[in-house]
Amino acid sequence: MSIASIHDLTVKYGSFEALKDFTVDVPEGAVGLLGPNGAGKTTLIKTILGFVTPAKGRGEVLGYDMSRDGANIRQIIGYMPEQDCHIPGMSAVQYVAYAGELSGLPPQQALRRAHEVLEYSGLGEARYRHVETYSTGMKQRIKFAQALVHGPKLLLLDEPTNGLDPRGREEMLNLVKEVASEKGISVLVCSHLLPDIERTCESVIVLMNGTLRASGKIRDLKSISGQPIDVELREDSDVFIAEAQKLGLQLISQTRHTFRLQGTGTVDESAKAAFLAAEASKSQIRHLVRAERSLEDAFLEAVTNG
Amino acid sequence: MAEGIADLSYRHYSGALGDPKKRWRVIAAQGLRDALSKKAFWFITLLSSWYxxxxIIYMYVTEQIGLGGGAAGGPNPMEELLGRIVWKDxxxxxxGTGNLxxxxxxLIIGAGVIANDNRSNSLLIYLSRPCTKFDYIRGKWMGVFMPLLLAMILPSLMFFAYAALSYQDQGFFKQDPWLILRIFAVFPLAAAFHSTLIVGVSSLVKQPKFASAIYAGIYLLSSFAAKMLGVVSIEVDEAPPAMQRFAEAASYCSIDGLIKGMSKLVLGTDGSPMFGVKMGDGPDPSLIPAPTPLLVIVGIGGLAGLAFFAAWNRVRAVEVVK
Known part of the structure; x- marks a missing residue:
């Protein structure tokens, strides 16, 4: 089931087309929005939020029409912008409670949930401090908290790890992953950092120059046709290769002690043949895994072949 | 009473959410809270009511002198004063004295009302919620208007109550039975005018201090120029009538001039000397006749319209470069 479906969407800034006849179905769960700078990722998010009016096309988000039901859509969406956007002169609790009230929470509920989501986001006692005194990492957390305070069904996270140190990045990614996998909230993560997307998302949408280049499960995008396997041996062995070839496996590539082999059958059949070849050649298999591309390779292929 | 934190892990919220059409009230309430929490707000409110x-002190002292017999054989000074006093004046x-x-x-309440949001990108926070641009501007406007109205009208209502309770037997209500209604028209209009202008100016900049400088600059310069023309209109007796009328009309062409002009029209008076006593022989700028309603409507409406237009065009979540 998709949480958003967009058809033939064109968004223009003056004469520049930021999105061109863009059509996509955004599935439930954690979805990464990938693309180089200027690809149209943020424009897509801002169109969903109703910040920009499309030149043409239509879309539905969580069952609401994007052109007619903007307020209803924004009521059930949480948005974490890329840039700092804190209301000056407020403590974190006041800020998040205010954001909750703006989303329609009754004042008492807003205050209560502000405390809860700030605690959940890891701000602890710092939530009583003024936001202006926060570090970059804390500001990212408070942006995350304000997006979450009203219990949205969909979170739009624009570059959630921007400016974070490795530890902060790790913690933020864990939060995003947890929200998506354990709290039942669909998350659309907009980023140009492939490892972040790979860590948190099950699916990706790849954009380039305002057009859709690829979309689907990350697992599928990374898969290689022919179902090859990667076999890591303790040490190089020509005998192993010879035995494997006798059993119908073809050597595709070799990186140090790792061989990429491809059989004619399933992955299980290829693995079985690899074990038999190892036994025959008295080689020790250290690691055996279904071969797949890195997300980076899949991404590069999507943006260069489009 | 608010309950404590029940659960420190994230729970989904399944309760009711408010009507999106009422989101401006949240913004307005926040503006009101911010304004009322400022000590300067109360201090300036107190200062603005000095007249x-x-x-009240002058009348009290005069009354006491009257009770003490006054000047031997002379008329009761309090009765004389009450004979001269026009309450709506x-x-x-x-x-006039509170305007500055x-x-x-x-400036204290409104300079940063949108400028702060421009600077901190927090417009994104407002507009990414079920809150339209109109809701946002309306909420911000109300957040300035309400405390400003409170500061403007409270001293007048207190004075009205004092005078009504003290001098009802001396014809307070007979002089102008509708005075309370006039008060409830003058101050909301003045507060609305100030609020609209500052919201417009604030939307143009990213720093409250720039909004303050622009607004104070426009206010003071236009006020100075208009006052000069006001002085000309009452000083130059030999001036042709057309020039006289032009100078009189021009003396209202400032923010405080328009507010004064509007007040004269709503209160239905051309004014009289302060404290009911003409000080010295010189001309009194407060005695310039009330302007025409058209001038006030065009002046206030035009400036307020411009300010709203500025805010409407400047408030947007995305900078669109065309």
């Missing part, structure tokens, strides 16, 4: 305080003087302070209050 009423001085008049005292409200007009309250407007209200400008300062407007």
């Amino acid at each position: 009423y305080a001085a008049l 005292q409200i007009l003087h309250g407007v 302070m209200w400008m300062v209050l407007t």
Whole structure:
């Protein structure tokens, strides 16, 4: 089931087309929005939020029409912008409670949930401090908290790890992953950092120059046709290769002690043949895994072949 | 009473959410809270009511002198004073003497009302919620208007209550039975004018201090120029009538001039000397006749319209470069 479906969407800034006849179905769960700078990722998010009016096309988000039901859509969406956007002169609790009230929470509920989501986001006692005194990492957390305070069904996270140190990045990614996998909230993560997307998302949408280049499960995008396997041996062995070839496996590539082999059958059949070849050649298999591309390779292929 | 934190892990919220059409009220309430929490707000409000305080003291002292017999054989000074006092003119003087302070209050409350959001990108926070641009501007406007109205009208209402309770037997209500209604028209209009202008100016900049400088600059320069023309209109007796009329009309062509002009029209008076006593032989700028309604409507409506237009065009979540 998709949480958003967009058809033939064109968004223009003056004469520049930021999105061109863009059509996509955004599935439930954690979805990464990938693309180089200027690809149209943020424009897509801002169109969903109703910040920009499309030149043409239509879309539905969580069952609401994007052109007619903007307020209803924004009521059930949480948005974490890329840039700092804190209301000056407020403590974190006041800020998040205010954001909750703006989303329609009754004042008492807003205050209560502000405390809860700030605690959940890891701000602890710092939530009583003024936001202006926060570090970059804390500001990212408070942006995350304000997006979450009203219990949205969909979170739009624009570059959630921007400016974070490795530890902060790790913690933020864990939060995003947890929200998506354990709290039942669909998350659309907009980023140009492939490892972040790979860590948190099950699916990706790849954009380039305002057009859709690829979309689907990350697992599928990374898969290689022919179902090859990667076999890591303790040490190089020509005998192993010879035995494997006798059993119908073809050597595709070799990186140090790792061989990429491809059989004619399933992955299980290829693995079985690899074990038999190892036994025959008295080689020790250290690691055996279904071969797949890195997300980076899949991404590069999507943006260069489009 | 608010309950404690029940659960420190994230729970989904499944309760009711408010009507999106009422989101401007949240913004307005926040603006009101911010304004009322400022000590400067109360201090300036107190300062702006100095005329009423001085008049009450003057009347009290005069009354005491009257009770003590006054000048031997002479008329009762209090009766003389009450014979000269026009109550609605005292409200007009309250407007005239409070104007500068209200400008300062407007800056304190309103200079950062949108400028702060422009600087901190927090427009994204407002507009990414079920809150339209109109809701946002309306909420911000109300957040300036409400505290400003409170600061403007409270001293006048207190003065009205004092005068009504003290001098009802001396014909307070007979002089102008509709005075309370006039008060409830003058101050909301003045507060609305200030609020609209500052919201417009604030939307143009990213720093409250720039909004303050622009608003104070426009206010003071236009006020100075208009006052000069006001002086000309009453000083130059030999001036042709057309020039006289032009100078009189021009003396209202400033923010405080328009507020004073509007107050004269609503209160239905051309004004009289402060404290009911003409000081010295020189001309009194407060005695310039009320402007035409058209001038006030065009002046206030035009400036307020411009300010709203500026805010409407500047407030947007995305900078669109065309």
